[in-house]
Amino acid sequence: xxxxxxxxxxxxxxxxxxxxxxxxxxxxxxxxxxxxxxxxxxxxxxxxxxxxxxxxxxxxxxxxxxxxxxxxxxxxxxxxxxxxxxxxxxxxxxxxxxxxxxxxxxxxxxxxxxxxxxxxxxxxxxxxxxxxxxxxxxxxxxxxxxxxxxxxxxxxxxxxxxxxxxxxxxxxxxxxxxxxxxxxxxxxxxxxxxxxxxxxxxxxxxxxxxxxxxxxxxxxxxxxxxxxxxxxxxxxxxxxxxxxxxxxxxxxxxxxxxxxxxxxxxxxxxxxxxxxxxxxxxxxxxxxxxxxxxxxxxxxxxxxxxxxxxxxxxxxxxxxxxxxxxxxxxxxxxxxxxxxxxxxxxxxxxxxxxxxxxxxxxxxxxxxxxxxxxxxxxxxxxxxxxxxxxxxxxxxxxxxxxxxxxxxxxxxxxxxxxxxxxxxxxxxxxxxxxxxxxxxxxxxxxxxxxxxxxxxxxxxxxxxxxxxxxxxxxxxxxxxxxxxxxxxxxxxxxxxxxxxxxx
Amino acid sequence: xxxxxxxxxxxxxxxxxxxxxxxxxxxxxxxxxxxxxxxxxxxxxxxxxxxxxxxxxxxxxxxxxxxxxxxxxxxxxxxxxxxxxxxxxxxxxxxxxxxxxxxxxxxxxxxxxxxxxxxxxxxxxxxxxxxxxxxxxxxxxxxxxxxxxxxxxxxxxxxxxxxxxxxxxxxxxxxxxxxxxxxxxxxxxxxxxxxxxxxxxxxxxxxxxxxxxxxxxxxxxxxxxxxxxxxxxxxxxxxxxxxxxxxxxxxxxxxxxxxxxxxxxxxxxxxxxxxxxxx
Amino acid sequence: xxxxxxxxxxxxxxxxxxxxxxxxxxxxxxxxxxxxxxxxxxxxxxxxxxxxxxxxxxxxxxxxxxxxxxxxxxxxxxxxxxxxxxxxxxxxxxxxxxxxxxxxxxxxxxxxxxxxxxxxxxxxxxxxxxx
Numbered sequence: 053x054x055x056x057x058x059x060x061x062x063x064x065x066x067x068x069x070x071x072x073x074x075x076x077x078x079x080x081x082x083x084x085x086x087x088x089x090x091x092x093x094x095x096x097x098x099x100x101x102x103x104x105x106x107x108x109x110x111x112x113x114x115x116x117x118x119x120x121x122x123x124x125x126x127x128x129x130x131x132x133x134x135x136x137x138x139x140x141x142x143x144x145x146x147x148x149x150x151x152x153x154x155x156x157x158x159x160x161x162x163x164x165x166x167x168x169x170x171x172x173x174x175x176x177x178x179x180x181x182x183x184x185x186x187x188x189x190x191x192x193x194x195x196x197x198x199x200x201x202x203x204x205x206x207x208x209x210x211x212x213x214x215x216x217x218x219x220x221x222x223x224x225x226x227x228x229x230x231x232x233x234x235x236x237x238x239x240x241x242x243x244x245x246x247x248x249x250x251x252x253x254x255x256x257x258x259x260x261x262x263x264x265x266x267x268x269x270x271x272x273x274x275x276x277x278x279x280x281x282x283x284x285x286x287x288x289x290x291x292x293x294x295x296x297x298x299x300x301x302x303x304x305x306x307x308x309x310x311x312x313x314x315x316x317x318x319x320x321x322x323x324x325x326x327x328x329x330x331x332x333x334x335x336x337x338x339x340x341x342x343x344x345x346x347x348x349x350x351x352x353x354x355x356x357x358x359x360x361x362x363x364x365x366x367x368x369x370x371x372x373x374x375x376x377x378x379x380x381x382x383x384x385x386x387x388x389x390x391x392x393x394x395x396x397x398x399x400x401x402x403x404x405x406x407x408x409x410x411x412x413x414x415x416x417x418x419x420x421x422x423x424x425x426x427x428x429x430x431x432x433x434x435x436x437x438x439x440x441x442x443x444x445x446x447x448x449x450x451x452x453x454x455x456x457x458x459x460x461x462x463x464x465x466x467x468x469x470x471x472x473x474x475x476x477x478x479x480x481x482x483x484x485x486x487x488x489x490x491x492x493x494x495x496x497x498x499x500x501x502x503x504x505x506x507x508x509x510x511x512x513x514x515x516x517x518x519x520x521x522x523x524x525x526x527x528x529x530x531x532x533x534x535x536x537x538x539x540x541x542x543x544x545x546x547x548x549x550x551x552x553x554x555x
Numbered sequence: 556x557x558x559x560x561x562x563x564x565x566x567x568x569x570x571x572x573x574x575x576x577x578x579x580x581x582x583x584x585x586x587x588x589x590x591x592x593x594x595x596x597x598x599x600x601x602x603x604x605x606x607x608x609x610x611x612x613x614x615x616x617x618x619x620x621x622x623x624x625x626x627x628x629x630x631x632x633x634x635x636x637x638x639x640x641x642x643x644x645x646x647x648x649x650x651x652x653x654x655x656x657x658x659x660x661x662x663x664x665x666x667x668x669x670x671x672x673x674x675x676x677x678x679x680x681x682x683x684x685x686x687x688x689x690x691x692x693x694x695x696x697x698x699x700x701x702x703x704x705x706x707x708x709x710x711x712x713x714x715x716x717x718x719x720x721x722x723x724x725x726x727x728x729x730x731x732x733x734x735x736x737x738x739x740x741x742x743x744x745x746x747x748x749x750x751x752x753x754x755x756x757x758x759x760x761x762x763x764x765x766x767x768x769x770x771x772x773x774x775x776x777x778x779x780x781x782x783x784x785x786x787x788x789x790x791x792x793x794x795x796x797x798x799x800x801x802x803x804x805x806x807x808x809x810x811x812x813x814x815x816x817x818x819x820x821x822x823x824x825x826x827x828x829x830x831x832x833x834x
Numbered sequence: 835x836x837x838x839x840x841x842x843x844x845x846x847x848x849x850x851x852x853x854x855x856x857x858x859x860x861x862x863x864x865x866x867x868x869x870x871x872x873x874x875x876x877x878x879x880x881x882x883x884x885x886x887x888x889x890x891x892x893x894x895x896x897x898x899x900x901x902x903x904x905x906x907x908x909x910x911x912x913x914x915x916x917x918x919x920x921x922x923x924x925x926x927x928x929x930x931x932x933x934x935x936x937x938x939x940x941x942x943x944x945x946x947x948x949x950x951x952x953x954x955x956x957x958x959x960x961x962x963x964x965x
Binding site: 056063066067069073077113114115118121122123124160161164165167171174184186187191194197201204234236237238239240250258259261262263266 | 586589628635638768783
């Protein structure tokens with residue numbers, strides 16, 4: 053059975069999604085348990101794959117029994133396996149936290165919601181594990197379409213934000229498809245390793261250059277790399293809480309993985325850093341992204357929107373770290389994929405439980421939260437420590453590797469940007485702690501804000517339900533645990549993923 | 556915004572066009588795209604899969620995994636439209652705020668406002684949509700006679716995907732179009748009576764399940780996922796004919812999924828989720 | 835220069851499809867009405883599909899459906915006689931994806947209309963800024 057793990061990883065949630073959809077019509081109470089089994093199943097399979105890879109057995113799977121390049125194949129190596137565990141873990145944990153909100157707001161359509169949820173995670177898992185460039189496009193579109201629909205469920209501006217996301221996301225995906233088409237014209241193959249082999253004599257060709265540029269622009273559009281990030285703040289803020297805590301940690305990180313995979317496996321590191329000397333330019337773009345993201349986060353008055361700008365800055369960390377071109381930078385970037393997914397999940401879950409209890413997330417209205425919602429704010433403190441970069445949380449270690457990479461590569465601009473954004477994060481989060489801890493809740497607050505009578509609501513405001521607190525604390529503890537295990541992760545997994553020619 | 560758009564568009568177009576200098580000439584049989592992977596598909600298709608239509612054999616067998624996800628894309632689009640638009644029956648007012656009835660014999664139309672309850676003898680009156688187009692006898696009768704033949708043609712296209720251009724997607728769209736034609740030429744309520752909401756909503760997942768289930772069956776029987784030669788144990792004819800049969804089964808699944816989703820999306824979009832009045 | 839110009843004009847199909855793509859891209863960026871933007875998105879995707887299909891063309895070749903001859907052992911099948919089927923297969927997938935995206939985009943546009951009673955982007959933004 054373990055030989056079939058790469059296939060089972062994607063098949064289990066796919067088959068489950070059909071059953072969930074049918075159950076939505078025939079037996080509604082079965083929807084949630086089926087979704088949970090699907091997510092749990094793929095989590096177990098991805099842990100099994102990681103164990104296989106650590107033991108040194110790379111997993112290759114030929115679909116339909118056809119050898120590549122005539123058939124599609126899945127290839128699990130060190131880089132893949134780590135990201136797979138992260139994706140299925142986030143999907144599983146978030147499902148528990150999604151249940152209270154779904155039961156309250158969408159009771160009749162819960163079946164459809166869970167179907168799209170499971171299909172979103174399936175698309176992401178498939179994107180990470182595939183070894184075929186066109187298969188990646190199809191799975192990208194599954195994740196994208198389900199994401200668009202889930203985001204448009206929110207109140208207020210959500211449909212317009214989702215429509216803008218559709219436009220920019222489709223442009224990004226079509227640019228990626230054009231890039232694959234250009235590569236197909238000159239090589240005749242769609243398999244990633246095959247293309248790499250055939251591209252080796254063609255490095256000076258104009259087609260390869262343009263294909264590279266177009267694919268990078270497409271992937272950057274989808275990951276929200278400044279200045280192509282315009283869709284991200286609105287889409288993630290106005291989405292309903294269980295959706296934003298699913299999409300925000302995962303979508304951008306998986307697109308960073310796609311960028312790393314394209315550069316490492318298809319175009320090879322020698323080409324990207326040696327022939328096309330683009331890395332300086334991209335690192336400077338990343339510096340601008342980090343600074344701009346941090347500054348815009350400072351200007352925000354809404355907690356959730358502030359978090360989305362922090363996500364934009366974090367994308368800058370990962371892209372800049374990879375394009376530094378040295379081992380520490382690569383390690384930092386891949387470690388940051390894992391860490392940032394967990395940190396973003398923790399913070400968005402906390403925002404979700406605040407919204408569940410209070411109905412809104414403006415920073416000014418977070419007064420006195422430490423006394424009424426101690427568990428939520430405790431987890432928020434852990435998440436904030438991780439984003440700032442305080443040991444022993446995991447955020448410290450990935451920042452450490454990125455700083456090391458910046459010093460080794462001599463990119464002092466990147467170093468300065470990293471330190472600047474850490475400072476900004478300190479200011480942002482301590483502002484929230486101050487408002488939440490030191491300012492007591494005022495009874496007559498809200499004269500100017502649409503008639504919110506906080507004084508009347510004071511006895512009714514309580515801690516978020518247990519269904520949301522347990523996943524939140526699991527994630528917060530996970531942040532500390534991953535911090536302790538960093539040595540293991542770097543030594544056993546990431547070190548083997550670094551391409552041999554990187555200095 | 557328009558000037559910015561023009562600048563971006565000209566830049567991107569120039570970059571894309573710049574690369575075409577190095578493309579192989581159009582129609583060159585010796586270009587890499589035509590000589591690397593495709594010759595095996597063309598030359599070995601009949602030998603390995605017993606299907607003369609090379610596009611079908613590549614779509615459903617060599618790259619069948621892609622097609623399964625493509626069917627999942629269309630299924631998720633159907634679920635997405637349902638999730639976004641459907642107004643649940645419990646949240647809708649019992650009757651639409653304005654309804655129109657037409658007297659069959661005289662052609663007079665009555666408009667009933669405010670959701671009032673009126674009982675009209677149904678054999679004399681029929682319900683008409685608010686976006687009322689004049690009653691057209693020719694369109695209604697002609698479409699009524701044509702639709703069964705359209706559906707028969709759709710089934711033919713699915714079944715003959717092996718030997719002529721066609722296959723699951725094409726046939727499924729034709730089948731879905733026949734129900735949409737019924738809705739457009741008569742009205743939505745008659746199309747709903749023929750193919751209800753639950754039916755079209757269940758056709759989609761069942762269709763994709765047939766596809767993924769066939770693949771899982773091959774997995775259970777010991778071969779790789781979607782390796783149809785595993786079906787030789789269940790179907791007569793040997794491993795090569797088993798591939799041909801496997802391709803046919805998955806095409807049927809694809810056709811069902813596409814038909815169900817097309818009809819479902821149309822119903823949700825045209826009636827704005829209310830399933831009451833529509834195109 | 836003359837050489838480069840001749841090379842571009844020889845491959846005029848790519849030139850036309852890239853122009854079509856840019857028309858669609860311009861519509862997404864510059865138009866005000868949401869439905870026009872959706873149409874532009876569809877034009878862009880369709881142009882990419884046409885681009886791919888034109889990759890598979892071969893001079894003097896026929897469609898990739900092999901003639902039904904009873905004793906195929908005697909007639910060898912030459913790949914040169916049939917056009918490349920792989921781009922067609924890939925583009926079947928892309929067409930389905932573009933239809934699915936179109937469906938979801940239209941459903942979201944209906945939701946926008948329900949909320950704001952208009953589909954012009956500047957009016958919607960005005961309504962959002964002054965509720």
